Amino acid sequence: MRQGIGKLRFADEEVQMPKVTRKMLTRILSYFLPYWKSMLLVISIIFTSSILGLVPPILIRNIIDIALPQKDLFHLSLLILVSIGVTVILGLLQVAQSYLSIWISKHIILTMKNQMYGHLQNMSLNFYTAARPGEIITRITSDIEGIQDIFNSTVINAITSIVVLISTAAALILMNWKLAIVGMIILPTFIIPTRKVGKLRWKLATKSQEKISDLNQIIQEAFSISGALLTKLFTNEKDELERFTKINSEVISLQIKESVVGRWFRMTITTFIAVGPMLIYFYGGYLFIKGEISIGSIIAFVALLGRLYAPVSQLSNIHIDITRSLALFQRIFEYLDLEQEIENKLGAYELKVISGKVQFKNVYFSYNSKVKVLEDISFSVKPGTMVALVGSSGVGKTTITNLIPRLYDVNKGSIEIDGHDIRVVTLESLRKQIGIVIQEPYLFNDTIEENLRYGKKDATEVEIVEACKAAYIHDFIMTLPNRYKTIVGNRGVKLSGGEKQRVSIARVILRDPRIIILDEATSSLDSISEMYIQKAMIPLLKDRTSFVIAHRLSTVLAADQIFVIENGAIAESGNHEELIRKEGLYQQIYKTQFKGDSYN
Template identity: 80%
Template sequence: MKQGIGRLRFADENIEMPKVTKKMLTRILSYFIPYWTRMLLVIGCIIVSSILGLVPPILIKNIIDKALPQKDLKLLSLFIFVSIGITIVLGLLQVAQSYLSVWISKHIMVTMKNQMYSHLQRMSLNFYSAAKPGEITTRLTSDIEGIQDIFNSTVVNALSSIFVLISTAIVLVTMNWKLALVGMIILPTFIVPTRKVGKLKWKIATKSQERISDLNQIIQETFSISGAILTKIFTKEKDEYVKFKCMNQEVASLQIRESIVGRWFRMTITTFIAIGPMLIYFYGGYLYIQGEITIGSIIAFVALLGRLYSPVSQLSNIHIDVTRSLALFKRIFEYFDQKQEIKDNPNALHLEKIKGKVDFNKVHFAYNSEVRVLEDISFSVDPGTMVALVGSSGAGKTTITNLIPRLYDVIDGSIKIDDQDIRDVTLESLRKQIGIVMQEPYLFNDTIEENLRYGKSDATEDEIIKACKAAYIHDFIMTLPENYKTVVGNRGIKLSGGEKQRVSIARVILKNPRIIILDEATSSLDSVSEEYIQKAMIPLLSNRTSFVIAHRLSTVLASDQILVIENGMVAEHGKHEELVHKEGLYQQLYETQFKSQKR
C-alpha cells in the first residue's frame, strides 16, 4: 500500500512540454477542414460582432456630446433605439456563433472517437496485453472530450479577440491618438508572464490526465465481476477503498491546482485593467481642459478600453489553454501513432471457402525481441482432421493456436492454409474461416440470442435453435423465464461455466467455420457439464479441421494427431498408440495426467 501511495508523487521537472511543430498543427487542422463552410460562418459572425460592438460606445459619445446638449429628444431616442437594436443583433449573433462552434467541436470529437475506436480494434494482442484498460478508456473518452474546447472556446476566442482588438485599436487611434497611446501603454504587462504560467498548467494537466487513467484503472479492475469477487473473497474492500481514496484525492488536488494556476497573474491583469480607465480620466481630463477632446469622447474611450483590454487578457489566457490542449492532443496522437503490427498486405487476397489444410513451416515467434516462445515449429494437418496439443502449462500450446487466425504474427517461417500463406490474405476472410471456443468463454451483458448472433448476425430463429440443440443448450434455455431473451449478465455471470461454454459452442456452430480451435474447453468443468460439452463437440468438429488444447484423455484419444509441445518446440508427434509406448514426454504426461482419467 505504501508503494502505491508513493507512486502518487510526481516531479514537474520530469514532464516536458511538446514542441509545437508544423506537423502537429497540420494534423490538428486536418480535423477542422471538413467543416470549413461552418467555420467561415463562425468567422463571419465574429467579424460582424466585432464591428457592431464598436457602435454602442460611439452612440454614447453622440448622446453626451450632441443629443443632451441640444436637448433633442428625437435624436436621443434614435441613438437609444439603435443601441438597443444592435445589442439584440449582437446577442443573436452570439447564439448563432455558439451553436456553430459547439456543432463543429462535437462533430470533431465524434470523428476522433470513431477513429480511435477503429484504430484500437486493429491493434494486436501485444498492445492489449501491455496497455491498461483504464488508460484506454481515458484516452478514448475524457482525453478526446477535453479537446472539444479547443474550437468551442479557444479558437473562437482567439479569432474574436484578434478582430475586436484590431477594430477597437483603429477606432481609438482615430478618435485621439494621444489618449489611445496612454490606454495601450500597459498592454505588455498582460503578455510577459503567460509562458511561465502556460508551462506550469501544461505539466499539471498532463499529470492530471495520467492520474485520471489510474483512477479509471482501479474502478474497472475492482468493479469487474472477477475483480469484485476477488476483492470480496480476500476481504480487500478496505485496502482497495484506501487506494481509490488516495488516487481520487490526488486527482482532485491536481485539478484544483490546474484551476488556480496563474491566479496571481490574472489578479495582476485585473489590477491593471482597473488602472487603465483612471489614466484615461486623468489624461483625458487634461486634454478636455486644453480643449482637445469632449466629455463624450472620454466616456466613449473608457467604454472602448474594456474592448481593448478584454481581448488582450483572453489572448494571454489562450496561450495557457493551448498548452493544456496540446497535452491532450499529444496523448491522443501517441495512441494514433501506435503501430498496427498485424494488418492486411496492400495486395492481400480474399480467402475463399477452404478445405482446411494447415501447414506450419519452421515457425518462430516471440512476444518481444529478447525471449523466444516458439522455435522451429513444423507440422502439417490434413483437412477435416483433429490435432491434440498437449504439454505442460506455458509450453506454447495456446500461442500456436493464436498464430492461426493471426492474433499474432510469426517472426520467421510461415503458416499456410490450403497452401496459401495467411499473411497474403485479408484478415477478415481468414478469420471468417476460423472459430474459437476459449477456456473461459466471453459473453456480453446482453440476451442469449444476441450473444448467439455474434456468430451470425442474420441467423434465423430456426438456425439459432438448431445450433443450440446441437450444443445441448436449447433445453436449458427454454427453462429460463425469458428463454432466448434472457440477459446473461456481465461476462455471462448468471450462467454456469458449462452453460456459458455450450452457448459459446452454439455461437461457433452458427458461424460454421472450416477450422476450429478449442482452448482447453472442458478443463475446468464438472463431469456432467463435460459430458454435455463432449456431445456438443461432435457436430462442432464434424468434417472440420480442429486444434484442441486438451487435458482430457478422451479428447486426446479421439484425435488424429498429437503434438507434444515442450519449451516452445514440438518434442513429439504421432498417434496415442505409438507415443504412449515411447519413453518420452508423452508417456510421462500419460502416466501423470491422462492415465488416472481411464474408467
C-alpha cells in the same frame, strides 16, 4: 498493494512540452478542412460582431455629448433604440457563432473517435496485453473530447481576440490618440504574469490528466465482474478504497492548485484592469479641462478599454493554450500512430471455401526479442482430423493456436491453410474459417439471442435453435422466463460456467467454420457440465479440422494426432498408442496428468 498504476511525473523537467512541427500542424488542420465553409461563416460572424461591438460606446458618447445637452428627446430615443437593436443583433450573432463552433468541434470529435476506435480494433493482442484499459478509455474519451475546448477556447478565441484588438485599437486612436496611448501603457503588465501562470497551469493540467488516466484504470479494474469478485473474495474492499481515495485526492489536489493559480492570476489582472480606467479619467479630465475632449468621449473610451484589455490578456497566453492543445493532439496521435502489426498485406486476396488442411513450416515466434516461445515448429494436419496439443503450462500450446487466426504473426517460417500462406489472404476471410472456444468464454451484457447472433448476424430463429440443440443448451434456455430474450449480465455472470460455455459453442456452430480451436474448454467445469460440453463438441468437431489443447484423457484418445510440446518445440508426435509405446515424455505426462482421469 498492487503497483504499476503509473508514476506521476512531478519534476518540471519531466513534463515535456510538445514540439511544434509543420507535419503536426498540417495533420491537425486536416481535421478542420472538411468544415472550411462553416469556419469561414464563423470568422465572418466574428468580424461583424467586432465591428458592431464598437457601436454602443459610440452611441453613449453621442447620448452624453449631443442628445442630453440639446434636450433632444427624439434623438435620445433613436440612439437608445439603435443601441438596444445592436445589442440584440450581437446576442443573436453570438448564439449563431456558438452553435457553429460546437457543431464543427463535435463533428471533429465524431471523426476522431471513430478513427481511434477503428484503429484500436485492428491492433494486435500484443497491444492489449501491454496497454492499460484505463489509459485507452482516457485517450478515446476525455482526450478527444478536449478537442471541443481547443477549438472554442483556442482557435475561436484567438481569432476573436485579434479582430477585437485591432478594431478597438483603431477606434480608440481615431477618437483620441493621446488617450489611446495612456490606455495602452499598462498592456505590457498583462503579458508577463499571463505567460508565467499559463505555463504553470499547463503543467498542472498535464499532471492532472495523467492521474485521471490512473483513476479510470482503477475504476475499470474494480468494477469489472472479475475485479469486483476478486475484491470481495479476498476482503480487500478497504485497500481498494484507500487506493482509489489516494489517487482521487491527488487529482483533486492538482485541480485545486490549477484553479487557485487561475484565481490569483485573475485577481492580479483585475487590479491592472481597474488601473486603466482611472488613468483615462485622470488624463481625460485634464484634456477635458483644456477643452480637447468631451465627457462623452471619456466615458466611451473607458467602455472600449475592456474590449482592449481582454484580447491582450488572452493573446499573451495564446502560446500556452496552443501548447496545451498540441499536447492533447500529441496524446491522440501517439495512439493513432501505433503500428498495426497484424493487417492485410498489399494484394491480399479472399480465402474461399477450404477443406481445412493446416501446415506449420519451420515456425519461430517470440513475444519479444529476449524470450523465445516457439522454435522450428513444423507439422501437417489433414482436413477433418483432430489434433491434441499436450504439455505443461507455458510451453507454447496456446501460442500455436493463436498463430492460426493471425492473432500474432510468426517471426520466421509460415503457416498455410489449403496451401495458402495465411499472411497473404484477408484477415476477415481467414478468421471466418476459424472458430475458437476458450476456457473462459466472453458474453456481452445482452440477450442470449444477440450473443448467439454475434457468430452470424443474419442467423434465422430456426438456425439459432438448431445450434443450441446441438450444443445441448436449448432445453435450459427454454426454462428461463424470457427464454432467448434473457439478459445474461456482464460477461454472462447470470449463467454458470458450463452454460456460458455451451452458449459459446452454439455461437461457433452458427458460424460453421472449417477449423476449430478448443483451448482447454472443459478444464474448469464440474463433471455434469463437462459431460454436456463433451456431447456438444461432437457436432462441433464433426468433419472439421480441430486443434484441442487437451486436459482430459478422452480428448487425447479421440485425437488423430498428438503433439507433445516442450520448451516451445514439438518433442513427440503420433497417436496415443504410438506415443505410449515410445516410453518418452508423453508417457510421463500420461502417468501424471491423465492416468487418474475419470474418462480412462
